[in-house]
Amino acid sequence: MRIRLITLLLLALIVSSCGEYEKLLKSSDYELKKAKVFEYYDDGKYMKSIELLSQILPRYRATDDAEQLNWINAQAHFRIRDYMMAGTYYQTFAETYPLSNNAEEAHYLAALCDYYQSPRPELDQANTKKAIESFTIFMQRYPTSTRTDDCKARILELQEKLVEKSYLSARLYYDLKEYRAATVSLANSLKEYPDTRYREELMYLKLDAQYLLAVNSIPSKKVERYQTTLDEYYSFIEEFPESKFSKDVYRIFENTAKYLQIDTSVQPTDNN
Template sequence: MRFLGIGFVLILLVLSSCGDYNKIVKSTDYEFKYKKAVEYYEDGEYVRSGTLFKELVNIYRGTTRADKIYYYYAKSMIGQKDYLMAGHYFRSLVKEFPRSEYTEEAQFMIGYCSYLLSPKPRLDQQVTQEAIDAMQLYINLYPYSERVDEANRLIDEMEDKLVFKSYLSAKLYYDFENFKAAVVALTNSLEKYPDSKYREDLKYMLLKSKYLLATRSIFQKQEGRYSSALDEYFSFIDEFPDSKYKKEIEKYYEKASEILHYQAEQEQQEETNIN
């Protein structure tokens, strides 16, 4: 019975709280509504604070408090994990109130919201690039801010994601044995991210793709493609002389060299016969 009594009291408190909140929502006393919105925000009740601040954005538009309302509304959206809406209002704050006390933080939060929206590496990374650009802009605007180290850390993290995305995209062609497309994608990835931590694997796949593409080519294209594979071999072995792929790629080198040597002998024999 005691527990039933406590539960009943809690239900009454919840109902009373809901009733009080509904009265605040319907109130036309905007100063009171603003005060309660701040209280809800500080208590972590972001849905309630967000609902109130959403209305107050229009009520206080053009006043000296407008930037603060934008700020609290955007932060309430962060609390609700609505990063798209939060980013929108942080952008609006920066645009409409460039001299606000909240502008610097808002500039950082624009990039941070995009960072939070950044998808997994296998998906399109446009938002990730937007986050990098926003964070870099923040660093350029506020080079002495205490948030610069955090901004640089987030940029590094997101650039790693872009590098991994590039690696995965190129590897996909390789895995599906579309070696012509793989050569293009792998080459592009290496050129775009020359310091990639996947560089050895990328160059290995590029060499193997060139070799296997040559083996599957018509006779007229084999010589050029085998020569390209040999060039790739020398580039690889020069950069990674002790690579884990060394034994495997030496077989490609030997086979390509053998075929090119044989083709050269055949061409020389044909020229001799013609003469």
């Protein structure tokens, strides 16, 4: 009986609260609405705060309250993880109030919103590149900021995502057995990120793709493509003489040399 009574009381409070909020939305008392914006925000009721702000911001645009209200608007959107809108509001705030005590924080949080919109590596990385640019601009604008180390760490993380994206895109053609496109894509990835942690694997895939392209070529193109395979082989073993791919690499060399009628007994290779 007591539990039922408590439940009914709670339901009554909820209904009453909803009714009060609906009345507030319809009210023309902007000062009350403004006070409630801060109250709801402090209580973590960000959606209610945002809804009220959408009503009152035009009214307070040219007043002394505008700066604080616009800041709360950006913060509330950030709290509900609407990073696209929050980033826009932070950027607008920083441009509108460049002398504000929150201007630096707004620039940083705008960049952070770009960071949170960066997708997983296999997807389009436009937002990742935008986030890197935003953090870089922030550090240039605030060279002594306490956020500098954080920005650098996030940039490195984002750059690693670009490296992985490049790797995944490069080997996609290889996995699809599109060897001509694979050689181009793998070469571009190595050129764009020469120090990538995937370098050894990418160079091996490039060699193997070139070899398989030669194998599957029409007779008139075989010699040229096998010769290119041989060049790729020498580039690979020069950089990775003790590679984990050595067995497969040497197999490619032997088959290539056989086609080109090269005496492998005089080749300085390691067939581990």
